[in-house]
Amino acid sequence: MGKILKPVPDISTEEKIKDAARKVFTRKGYSATRTRDIAEEAGLNLALLNYYFRSKQKLFEIVMFEKMQKFFGILLPILFDISTSLETKVESISASYIDLILANPDLPFFILSEIRNDPGVFMKIIQKKDFLKNSVFIRQIKEKKPEINPLHFLISLLGMCVFPFVMKPVLKKMTGMEETAFKQMMLERKSLIPVWVKAMLKVK
């Protein structure tokens, strides 16, 4: 017998709410989320949401900001890395984006959806209008393919990495594919996409 040595270090109420909010908001989006869903998910009284965070909106903003940092925090450092080659950047983006989304399947849809609903939320992450054009990545593409708008390649690269996750429900319905098979394909893409992008940059 004997008393319990570690008296339940237990996660704080505030953090329980944020955890639940992350889960529900990213799965259902702001509009479809009820504050009661979050309270239930957290196993807490509804009033505690307003006690710790002032409103649904405020709680959402905290979650949204976190998620945006996750999503763009991977991309931006790579795009602006002066020490790596274009090829290396393409490999890094493929690998880290696919790994990130495999670990956070609802992330891309959530981000794209909420930025679409309110492009204003995006401001806190992205400062200047045209900072992307001066990125190392874009300049490296322009060097290799001066005749084509370099944005085309960034868009295609991101599309090949992210879009499969966005269309996953469609894909599953159309192919009968299971989750494990899907994940397997996404792992394959980590090495396929760089090969494809290199081919795209070389052609014509």
Place this chain on the structure above:
Amino acid sequence: MGKILKPVPDISTEEKIKDAARKVFTRKGYSATRTRDIAEEAGLNLALLNYYFRSKQKLFEIVMFEKMQKFFGILLPILFDISTSLETKVESISASYIDLILANPDLPFFILSEIRNDPGVFMKIIQKKDFLKNSVFIRQIKEKKPEINPLHFLISLLGMCVFPFVMKPVLKKMTGMEETAFKQMMLERKSLIPVWVKAMLKVK
């Protein structure tokens, strides 16, 4: 003077409601749409929605079904066309998808979003689980690239066509790009994507 010859043929109330519902549902999604938004958009009394269509849900299903037909009605005939080459199919898909979405900018996000919320709505369009695997398109790819899962190429093709529209709000914020410049880029992609896909199928 003289009386009006055509005495306002005017669109029917029922159609006015559907028009408004199409617009509001596709822009905001099911959850964020208020029946009052639709009534206001149509310039009609709220009760008429329930008079002509039984409920918000029923009205939504009609719109959703239409939109799915639009979205998949383009893709499926091409994928199953036995009379065209793989190259032709890739060109058709690029061209017709990009044109379709340029004319209906909210379409892809709406479709992907609502299928994600309720994969059941998809059933009415897609019948068998694995019908895609037996499509001419997939077989043609398998012939040309037996060592890679042919789905990879379909996913990449669709990603390159559709994803730019899904990430448009992000793109605009990050580049300061205007609507006309965006459209211009999408027109360029109609010819770029087939070139890229061919290169992807050839490489390695």
Place this chain on the structure above:
DNA sequence: TTAATTATTAATCATTTGATTAAAATATTT
């Protein structure tokens, strides 16, 4: 023209939902 049917409106209902409050429980300080 009158009667019957159909379409439209304003008012209202019942739920849902984000938020608040006052009391109770728990923890902290003195």
Place this chain on the structure above:
DNA sequence: AAATATTTTAATCAAATGATTAATAATTAA
């Protein structure tokens, strides 16, 4: 231990929202 501060709860509020109703207007049939 008593006093004070903090956290949690149940009950409730007000506004929003999908839906209905009963009365009115417009159209069609007799």
